[in-house]
Amino acid sequence: MLHSNLLRLVARGGPKRWMSTTTKLTSVEVNDKTGIATLTLNRPPVNSQNVQLLVDLQSSIGEIESNKSRGLILTSACSNVFSAGLDILEMYNTDEERLRTIWTELQNAWIALYGSSLPTAAAINGHAPAGGCLLATACEYRVMLPKRLIGLNETQLGIIAPKWLMSGFLNVLPQRVAERALTQGRLFTTEEALAEGLVDEIANTKEEALEKCAAFIGSFTKVNPLARSLTKLQFRAENIKEFEKIRKKDVEDFVALASRPEVQKGMGIYLENLKKKSKK
Numbered sequence: 001m002l003h004s005n006l007l008r009l010v011a012r013g014g015p016k017r018w019m020s021t022t023t024k025l026t027s028v029e030v031n032d033k034t035g036i037a038t039l040t041l042n043r044p045p046v047n048s049q050n051v052q053l054l055v056d057l058q059s060s061i062g063e064i065e066s067n068k069s070r071g072l073i074l075t076s077a078c079s080n081v082f083s084a085g086l087d088i089l090e091m092y093n094t095d096e097e098r099l100r101t102i103w104t105e106l107q108n109a110w111i112a113l114y115g116s117s118l119p120t121a122a123a124i125n126g127h128a129p130a131g132g133c134l135l136a137t138a139c140e141y142r143v144m145l146p147k148r149l150i151g152l153n154e155t156q157l158g159i160i161a162p163k164w165l166m167s168g169f170l171n172v173l174p175q176r177v178a179e180r181a182l183t184q185g186r187l188f189t190t191e192e193a194l195a196e197g198l199v200d201e202i203a204n205t206k207e208e209a210l211e212k213c214a215a216f217i218g219s220f221t222k223v224n225p226l227a228r229s230l231t232k233l234q235f236r237a238e239n240i241k242e243f244e245k246i247r248k249k250d251v252e253d254f255v256a257l258a259s260r261p262e263v264q265k266g267m268g269i270y271l272e273n274l275k276k277k278s279k280k
């Protein structure tokens with residue numbers, strides 16, 4: 001027993017207290033008929049992105065890529081939230097090493113999704129602020145349920161999204177709209193997001209959103225997969241290259257910023273307000 005626990009710890013790169021649970025926070029289901037994989041984020045209540053969720057997300061993307069699925073649909077098991085972004089509780093009152101791990105795993109998860117050669121789509125069945133929007137915009141296609149919110153609201157929180165984190169957002173919105181939205185920290189309603197091109201379609205239920213995503217992925221049936229993926233990656237190559245150049249420094253910048261006393265204080269106040277709001 002002890003031996004197998006030790007082996008598991010060694011396989012995971014040593015003991016890490018924020019990775020204490022061994023239950024996966026993502027699941028993968030492949031449709032036998034279509035060959036399309038649905039990757040579900042499952043960390044109730046709001047899929048806030050802690051290290052484990054980010055690591056599990058990468059492992060599920062790897063699994064889908066190696067099992068020769070025809071495409072990947074990202075969705076959420078939470079009823080009203082796609083993902084609430086980074087887990088602020090995990091960033092609050094912690095040490096630099098942990099902050100470093102959080103940001104490194106966010107980077108790793110983003111590049112795994114953004115740089116995937118597979119066709120990718122997001123069935124956004126709930127709110128997708130900040131890191132939630134990051135994951136949705138890393139995909140090639142977005143279908144969203146009505147009356148939810150999506151966007152990069154970092155400036156509203158007094159923080160700055162680095163350039164790589166804006167890449168997907170900038171891929172889908174005109175520069176002028178993106179600049180205004182980012183500087184305002186604007187969250188778009190589903191209907192506004194559709195009008196601006198931040199999402200591609202609206203669906204009334206999660207099932208319908210999954211079907212629409214599957215139809216998007218199905219639209220590549222007659223396209224040579226290698227030609228398709230190389231074309232996709234050519235479009236993304238510049239952003240990926242820029243990201244690779246700064247990724248180490250970006251981790252250190254994040255650690256320095258997130259550990260500043262005033263930023264930690266801001267996180268504490270933000271968390272308190274979130275909790276107050278959820279009790280109402």
Ligand SMILES: CCCCCCCCCCCCC/C=C/C(=O)SCCNC(=O)CCNC(=O)[C@H](O)C(C)(C)COP(=O)(O)OP(=O)(O)OC[C@H]1O[C@@H](n2cnc3c(N)ncnc32)[C@H](O)[C@@H]1OP(=O)(O)O
Nearest residue numbers: 048084085086087088089130131159160258270274275278
């Ligand atoms: C202030 C952040 C500081 C970060 C500092 C870092 C510095 C440098 C950063 C550089 C760039 C960062 C890039 C990315 C950043 C992020 O992703 S930060 C996270 C931003 N996310 C949000 O602002 C969303 C916050 N949440 C909400 O607005 C709502 O929860 C919701 C998503 C709209 C869902 O609403 P609802 O269904 O009504 O659920 P709630 O009742 O509000 O929440 C349920 C419980 O979940 C807790 N919670 C919600 N979001 C988070 C979260 N992101 N992290 C941790 N916990 C969260 C909420 O407190 C409730 O908890 P309980 O009260 O215990 O039930």
